[in-house]
Amino acid sequence: MRLEELSLTNFKNIPEARLEFSGKVNCFLGNNGMGKSNMLDAIYFLSFCKSFSRVPDKMLIRRDEDFAIARGRYVRKGIDEELVLGLSSSRRKTLKRGGKEYDRLSSHIGCFPLVxxxxQDIDLIRESGEERRHWMDVVISQSDPIYLDNLIRYTRALEQRNKLLREGVVDANLYAAVEIVMDMSASYIHEVRRARIAALTEIFDRYYKAIAGSSETVTLSYQSGLNREGATMQTLLDEARRHDEIVKHTSVGIHRDDIGMELEGMPMRRIGSQGQCKTFTIALRLAQYDFLHSATGMRPILLLDDIFDKLDASRVERIMELVTSDSFGQIFITDTNRTHLDEIMHRTGGDYRMWSVENGIFTPTES
Structure with missing residues (x-):
């Protein structure tokens, strides 16, 4: 799969842009705050119907404007496709594929895979389990629509249960109605998460070693209350019922799952240097790419936003050798250093295009 052309109107700080892309490597060069990452966010939005930074949709509309439009022309499985995303300050967002509007935006997730x-990926190591659950859900949802449906149902039921707890409701029938939904959805979510994390770990370790140029071993471990032998969502809820009534929220369940991240058997967040942590998260994303490629039969679009910072030259070159190989498809890169990127691209070879970016204006440069 590849993105042939992208047109933007009033997206963040980009007033108007129309770019035709290389099928391999596309580079955006410029100082910080000029709009390079905003272009990547627009591409991300067309795949996920939301911003990578998770800001409200209205914040994606250029200041003093009432609407924003992103139009992407793709080749997907050999067929030309067009996506048109519309944002308005007064109406809900819309997404059309081939001129037809989606009834449910969630049904679009995974159709145009992207990594x-x-x-911000450092938050996967440094921050709470919420960041790692979000990453896990994004990875799996792109390849398993049933997982996404179960996740949506579980989340809605969880919100209903928490509302009952906050309001001090004691009717057992009301709790039973939402807990049966949570139990059924949690069972599927747990099994899929466990299998996917196990499958990712081996791929992840291989990429880490390739980027780091060392024999250091990295591991991922799925941590869940449902891992306990014989545990179900219902048994967890029953055990925590009195506690939940006191604290007025649901304290157990798959919404509290986490992923252990270790380097040589030690927690990465405690022992990892800046370079090791950056290598760790990049390897994690490349493993995610491999997983989606296998699951969907398509090579996802790969967005690399300011990845060279805090990495030594040898690691940067190994990353570029990996992502410009035949194992990867179309790539979009942002950087502040033209000379740096030119040297890398000339060493790795292949087709690439460059744009300089200043105040939301994208100007092609000779590659």
Missing amino acids: MVAP
């Missing part, structure tokens, strides 16, 4: 590597 983004960004500076």
